[in-house]
Amino acid sequence: MTAGQGHCTTGPGISSRLSIAIDRLVEDAGSADPAGVGWVRCGTMPGQRERCTGSGSASGMAVEHPKASVKSGILHSLQVYPGFRVLFFTTVATNASFWMWQLVIGWLALVLTDSPFFVGLVGFLGGIPMLLVSLPAGVVIDQVDRRLVLLLAQVSVTLVVAAVTFMFWRGWLAPWHLLVGVFLAGTAMSFVFPTRNAMVADLVERNDLANAVALNSAGQNAPRVIGPALAGPLALVIGDLSFYHDMNGLFAARRHGLRATIVLLNNDGGGIFSFLPQAEHGQQFERLFGTPHGLDFRHAAALYGLSFTRVESWPAFREAVRASLAGDGVSVIEVPTERARNVELHRRIWPAVAQAVRGVVLPALSR
Numbered sequence: 386m387t388a389g390q391g392h393c394t395t396g397p398g399i400s401s402r403l404s405i406a407i408d409r410l411v412e413d414a415g416s417a418d419p420a421g422v423g424w425v426r427c428g429t430m431p432g433q434r435e436r437c438t439g440s441g442s443a444s445g446m447a448v449e450h451p452k453a454s455v456k457s458g459i460l461h462s463l464q465v466y467p468g469f470r471v472l473f474f475t476t477v478a479t480n481a482s483f484w485m486w487q488l489v490i491g492w493l494a495l496v497l498t499d500s501p502f503f504v505g506l507v508g509f510l511g512g513i514p515m516l517l518v519s520l521p522a523g524v525v526i527d528q529v530d531r532r533l534v535l536l537l538a539q540v541s542v543t544l545v546v547a548a549v550t551f552m553f554w555r556g557w558l559a560p561w562h563l564l565v566g567v568f569l570a571g572t573a574m575s576f577v578f579p580t581r582n583a584m585v586a587d588l589v590e591r592n593d594l595a596n597a598v599a600l601n602s603a604g605q606n607a608p609r610v611i612g613p614a615l616a617g618p619l620a621l622v623i624g625d626l627s628f629y630h631d632m633n634g635l636f637a638a639r640r641h642g643l644r645a646t647i648v649l650l651n652n653d654g655g656g657i658f659s660f661l662p663q664a665e666h667g668q669q670f671e672r673l674f675g676t677p678h679g680l681d682f683r684h685a686a687a688l689y690g691l692s693f694t695r696v697e698s699w700p701a702f703r704e705a706v707r708a709s710l711a712g713d714g715v716s717v718i719e720v721p722t723e724r725a726r727n728v729e730l731h732r733r734i735w736p737a738v739a740q741a742v743r744g745v746v747l748p749a750l751s752r
Contacts, residue, residue, distance in 0.1 A: 466589050629680065
């Protein structure tokens with residue numbers, strides 16, 4: 386250290402040890418030349434450590450801290466912490482890729498088998514690791530270097546996706562290959578998501594943690610829209626009441642030349658309310674909750690110059706979706722359903738699903 390300039394580095398306890406570091410800097414520089422220190426500047430260095438440099442005149446000393454000079458705002462943590470900035474943008478990229486993968490595997494499942502059940506099975510095997518692996522993953526994340534855990538998990542996902550892509554390109558991909566692939570990818574992602582969340586607290590100071598957590602959450606959820614839009618054509622599944630309330634959006638879709646497939650599930654009212662106890666109260670329920678409208682949405686599509694198809698069977702539905710995806714503009718595919726029938730089917734399926742989940746989850750938890 387010279388009289389004109391010196392530096393000292395403090396570790397994670399920056400706030401409590403900063404004044405000690407400054408005093409020591411002034412004392413050491415002053416022992417050589419009392420006029421050697423006039424001000425102290427503390428700047429963030431790689432790895433979230435502090436570098437303090439002193440120089441100038443001994444007429445007075447002021448402490449300048451860049452973090453304090455940055456105005457608080459929505460993007461505060463991104464501006465101040467380089468490490469968090471890297472984590473945020475890689476989280477956006479990772480989650481966008483994940484949702485692209487979710488879209489692609491559903492399409493592959495349909496292409497390979499043309500079976501709605503197999504499409505559902507692929508989605509189940511891709512999601513069930515989040516339930517089974519999350520608890521042990523949390524233990525690993527707390528005990529092992531998080532950077533290593535994240536690196537291994539991300540590499541594993543990359544290898545699985547590359548293997549599935551290569552087999553599909555070569556024509557070797559079989560349905561069971563896809564099932565294994567989505568399960569392994571889902572298992573690896575069960576480590577990726579919580580590890581990225583846990584790393585936020587390692588990269589920012591406590592007083593900025595709330596802002597960083599909010600930004601990290603935004604970085605995780607925004608790609609839910611971005612990823613699928615990048616992976617393939619836009620498809621929207623919507624109920625009849627929601628379609629009615631948002632119908633003016635069709636004008637914007639036509640004006641901007643949007644290419645989209647809208648699957649309209651029309652059960653003539655608020656089907657979700659049919660699962661509530663008040664559904665047993667007949668006319669009062671229909672008037673206040675069921676709210677049947679009796680609208681023919683064909684006229685709405687015609688008003689905005691959109692294609693409209695009403696289907697009554699699965700083969701007709703598949704053909705209408707294929708034609709819409711291959712065409713241009715916005716297509717509305719209406720699927721008429723019955724609210725009472727929908728409730729009956731759900732109540733028959735729920736016990737079977739509960740029994741299947743108990744058969745998988747309870748043995749895993751008892752190990």
